Amino acid sequence: MTKQTSASTNEITCRLPRSRASAPRARAMLHAVLSAWGINQDVLETAELVLSELVTNALRVRVPSDRQVGVRIARLLEDGLLRLEVSDAGSGRPEVRAPGDDETGGRGLFLVEALSHRWGVDERAGGIGKTVWAELKAPDIVAEPVGREVAAVMVRPGQRVRAWGEWHVVRTVRTEPYPTGGLAIVLELDEGPALRVHAAEPLTVRNDVVPSTRVSEEGTTG
Structure with missing residues (x-):
């Protein structure tokens, strides 16, 4: 996992390999970041679930095996929001499904929509792939301490x-x-x-x- 921190420390980005271990790695990084930002436990647990679903969906996209998954965690202080972004090199746009009781999969974006304040899909700046993002209300999010x-x-x-x-x-x-x-x-x-x-x-x-x-x-x- 390659991790980068912005100069303002209001966002953390990383790139994850296409492996099963990437979803738990993303959750562990999120937990550490949100703890430092003063996010309460309820929002933290919701964010972990949302990010896990976004990363899992990105890992399922059919792309060359050397294509990594990008993750961005950002705090929007003025709006009191936490923004989670997951990027992949796949084409198309994901759609929300409401699977039946007997189906074992297909609930990823259904959960994301239910748990998020808002979510969406954007084309990547480079023109290859997409970024799926979700924003969660986090009224107790704190600013970077002044030194x-x-x-x-x-x-x-x-x-x-x-x-x-x-x-x-x-x-x-x-x-x-x-x-x-x-x-x-x-x-x-x-x-x-x-x-x-x-x-x-x-x-x-x-x-x-x-x-x-x-x-x-x-x-x-x-």
Whole structure:
């Protein structure tokens, strides 16, 4: 799965291979994104079902096996909406069916229509294939937290720092000398590897630390 995050972090896009694992991968990514955006559990569960149906339908389209499925998750803050898009290289336009009680399939778009605020189908910009989209009402959707830019040497334990496209709590801060001269700042984060940057490098930080976070500050080593 290839994942991209926009500069505004108001949308996430990815490309999925044509395999059975792609639908659960899409759901897992959606869950992580919506949790970060403050979406409530009811909307999250509905969105997971809608996205799963859209991805499953796209995987069933007859196209060359090397054609991937595109997924876009976006928050429309002014409208209080969550938008889900799934693109494929297939022709034609999907139609809603109301299958009978004895039919085991064909309910995908029926569910999407029932669960969404609105949905539709657009031609892809490149002229090949289509994008099926659905919008869900999400009144509690939150905007991207505002941060401020400071030199790395000014970062303190307990702040949140923007690294690798996400916010991380700074657990500890320590300094190290570079072998060639100058000072490096090493930030131990709540997740992932430590962040090691030049003391003067600008970093984006926030101060809304979780109260239970345990942090410490260390002096120069070596």
